[in-house]
Structure formats: C-alpha cells, structure tokens
Amino acid sequence: MTAAYDEIADWYEERFGGGEDPLGLHAALGELLGTGSGPCLEIGCGTGHNAGTVADLGWTPVGVDISARMLGHARGRLPVARGDAALVPVRSGAVSAVVTVMAHTDMSDFFAVLRQIERVLAPGGVYAHVGVHPCFVGGFADHSDPAAVVVRGGYRETHWTKESWTDQGLRDKVGAVHVPLAGLLNGVVAVGMGLERFVEGGEPVPGMLGILARKPG
Numbered sequence: 001m002t003a004a005y006d007e008i009a010d011w012y013e014e015r016f017g018g019g020e021d022p023l024g025l026h027a028a029l030g031e032l033l034g035t036g037s038g039p040c041l042e043i044g045c046g047t048g049h050n051a052g053t054v055a056d057l058g059w060t061p062v063g064v065d066i067s068a069r070m071l072g073h074a075r076g077r078l079p080v081a082r083g084d085a086a087l088v089p090v091r092s093g094a095v096s097a098v099v100t101v102m103a104h105t106d107m108s109d110f111f112a113v114l115r116q117i118e119r120v121l122a123p124g125g126v127y128a129h130v131g132v133h134p135c136f137v138g139g140f141a142d143h144s145d146p147a148a149v150v151v152r153g154g155y156r157e158t159h160w161t162k163e164s165w166t167d168q169g170l171r172d173k174v175g176a177v178h179v180p181l182a183g184l185l186n187g188v189v190a191v192g193m194g195l196e197r198f199v200e201g202g203e204p205v206p207g208m209l210g211i212l213a214r215k216p217g
C-alpha cells in the first residue's frame with residue numbers, strides 16, 4: 001500500500017492538530033452526524049483529531065487509514081486499523097455511522113469508497129461527509145485574495161493535480177483529486193444512499209461542503 005501522507009504526517013499533526021478550524025469542520029461534523037451511540041467509523045481518519053467531536057456526540061469513534069505514520073499520531077485518540085478505503089476491513093452492515101473528513105480528495109477512486117461505505121453501514125445508518133468545497137477549492141481556484149477567489153476552467157473535469165496557489169497547503173505536497181459537485185452528489189445517490197442535508201463553511205467564500213446521507217432502513 002502506498003501512503004503519500006507518511007511523508008508529511010508530522011507536519012500534518014503540527015499544522016492541523018492545534019485546534020484552529022477556520023472552515024468549521026468540527027461544527028459541520030457535529031451538525032450532520034448528530035448524537036448517537038455505537039461505533040462510528042472514520043475512513044481516512046489520519047491523525048485522529050476528529051475523534052473527540054465524534055465521542056462528544058455519544059458515538060464510539062473507530063478509524064481506518066492507509067498511512068501508518070498518520071495512524072501513529074491517532075493511536076491514543078481512537079482505536080485504528082491500517083487499511084485501504086477501497087477495501088475497508090470492516091464487516092458488512094457492522095456500523096450505524098460512517099464519516100469522512102477532508103479525505104475524499106485524497107482517494108483515487110472515491111466512488112469505490114462510497115460503495116464500501118454503503119456496504120459497512122447497517123440499514124438506516126448515516127454517512128456524514130465533510131470535505132473541501134468542490135466548487136471553490138481545487139487547482140482551478142486561486143485564493144490569493146480570499147475576498148475575490150478566481151475560479152478558472154478545469155472545474156468540470158474529474159482530475160488529479162498538485163497545482164495550488166499556495167505552498168502552505170496539502171495539495172501542493174500530496175496532490176488532490178477533484179470531483180465536480182454533481183459527480184460527488186450523484187456518486188452518493190448511485191450507491192443507493194439518500195441525500196438528507198448539506199452544510200457549507202468558510203468565509204467569505206465557502207471552502208467546505210458537508211453532506212449527510214442515509215442507507216435506506
């Protein structure tokens with residue numbers, strides 16, 4: 001298994017582990033996931049810094065990630081297993097909740113991951129996705145002036161890129177897959193989950209989109 005994040009795990013922990021949350025990721029996760037109990041699987045859990053938010057809602061957080069170095073930071077925050085999101089090492093129908101946070105753009109075939117999410121969810125289970133906003137974040141978008149974001153051509157094509165307006169982010173280091181908004185929403189519908197709720201975060205232009213979906217009961 002290749003794991004691009006192995007190279008930057010320590011930097012990631014330092015850069016994003018400090019509690020700053022300008023996009024409102026934790027609030028969005030809380031709003032979408034809601035309170036519950038039983039295991040909540042985070043696919044692409046990274047260093048595990050969403051575990052507290054999940055636990056505060058009453059769920060028992062468990063995580064899967066492909067990067068051993070990221071999981072090294074996660075241990076102590078939640079129980080984790082190393083595994084590929086395209087073949088999640090979890091029994092079918094075993095969990096009532098799955099979350100992905102800032103992870104779909106790191107996965108080469110997110111549609112295969114959506115099929116896995118639907119598979120591991122129990123009937124009636126919820127899927128909360130919190131990710132970069134496909135309309136405003138990507139190699140095609142220049143945020144040099146946050147008040148006047150420039151969105152260039154390239155949005156419509158699903159593609160992988162390391163192109164970025166800044167050298168302080170993730171995309172310039174590990175690259176990112178861009179999936180247009182319609183493709184992302186259609187992907188959730190295509191695996192048979194129902195779309196229930198959406199949230200956007202970040203100012204003055206949204207940088208985050210959250211989606212709540214549910215496996216039919």
Ligand SMILES: C[S@@+](CC[C@H](N)C(=O)[O-])C[C@H]1O[C@@H](n2cnc3c(N)ncnc32)[C@H](O)[C@@H]1O
Pocket residue numbers: 003005016043044045046047048049050064065066067070083084085086100101102103106107108170
């Ligand atoms: C931007 S980090 C997000 C980590 C965490 N969810 C957070 O909010 O901080 C993306 C994570 O997805 C993981 N990842 C990428 N591809 C993966 C795959 N195929 N299977 C499992 N995890 C993967 C990376 O190793 C990395 O830890």
